Amino acid sequence: MTAHRLRLLDQSELRAAQDLFLAALHRPPISDADWTAATTYYDNSRTLGAFEGDRLIGTATSWASRLAVPGGATVPHAAISRVGVRADRTRRGVLSALLRSQLTQLREQGSVAATLRATEAVIYGRFGFGVASRGRTLVVDRRRSAMHGHAPAGGEVRLVDTDAFTSVLPTVFEAVGPQRPGWIQRWSGWWYRLGRPEPGETKVAAVHTGPHGDDGFVVYGVRRGGHGEKSVLTVRDLVAGSPQALAGLWRFLLRVDLVDEVVAELRPLDEPVDLMLADRRAGEVRAVHDETWLRLLHVPDALAARTYGEANPVVVEVADALLPANHGHYRIGPDGAEPTDEPAQLALDVTALAAAYLGDVAPSTLAAAGLVQVADPAALPNADRLFATGQVPWSGTYF
Structure with a gap:
């Protein structure tokens, strides 16, 4: 070596x-x-x-x-x-x-x-x-797309100039705030990079204004097709603080002329855009990919920071070969999590814990894959209820 x-x-x-x-x-x-x-x-x-x-x-x-x-x-x-x-x-x-x-x-x-x-x-x-x-890639046939009459409505969309990438958009992002587990705060250089054009396209930004002010935005670019190729609008970033803002921004995207397809990558798995379309087949999920790779650096603080569902407490043993201070037994219940000397009912390493931590994968699913060792089978359904979040985790910030 x-x-x-x-x-x-x-x-x-x-x-x-x-x-x-x-x-x-x-x-x-x-x-x-x-x-x-x-x-x-x-x-x-x-x-x-x-x-x-x-x-x-x-x-x-x-x-x-x-x-x-x-x-x-x-x-x-x-x-x-x-x-x-x-x-x-x-x-x-x-x-x-x-x-x-x-x-x-x-x-x-x-x-x-x-x-x-x-x-x-x-x-x-x-x-x-x-x-x-994780996130999904949604592709919408713009020429077949139209929102049904019950899709949320209200507010207006306006185009903003390139200065907005480092002024207006960060302000809207902070105002919307974290809506899901997995959201991360963006740093100043990230916003500057968002404004950099992709090869072959010019980036465009539009802001949605609702009854209480600006509550969403979208950044996109268009590649014009030639010789029979499709013209594709690619969503580079989309933040919406309400169903009305989400629907309003997508309604705007689907009305951009000289576009055949709208492509949005790594969007939330449960984002209901396809459900807003009159023709569900106009939207197609092309792929699902991993998004956030999470590393818990301080397991006691991480477990204590989140909330848990209603279930009987479970004692888990966490192993961490790289950061051995994280190794230990933790009692997790509706009132929180703390280190304990009680015997472990479930055992897993910090990698599997990261997969369950934001709510993306249930402990029982990890156990079925051989990633959680089960000493007490009755603990698994309790762990599922404790770690369940009711929200699909998603970050939306690529870096």
């Missing part, structure tokens, strides 16, 4: 870190113009580098944020991204060292949880990340 050392990068080293990350994704180095924009969403005080001698061979970064948990509370949270290792230095322990160091430091700094969006699904379970929310 090659020897390497880890340290925080300084400002002058961030571009090399970005290029290393892009190379790991098989992309070319960043251009001067794009780097000027990229500096707005890097934080060198949170960017780690792995070095072999003086050569950078791996990197990972994060942003400070907050995560909404079941019950409506938010906890200190780190959004992890730009994790990469040089192709000639993979499988030598570099990634493991980076993530162990990063997760340990984040816990010590007070983050209760961390999340990321995974390019490869087989990597992050080894480090305690579990899939905690």
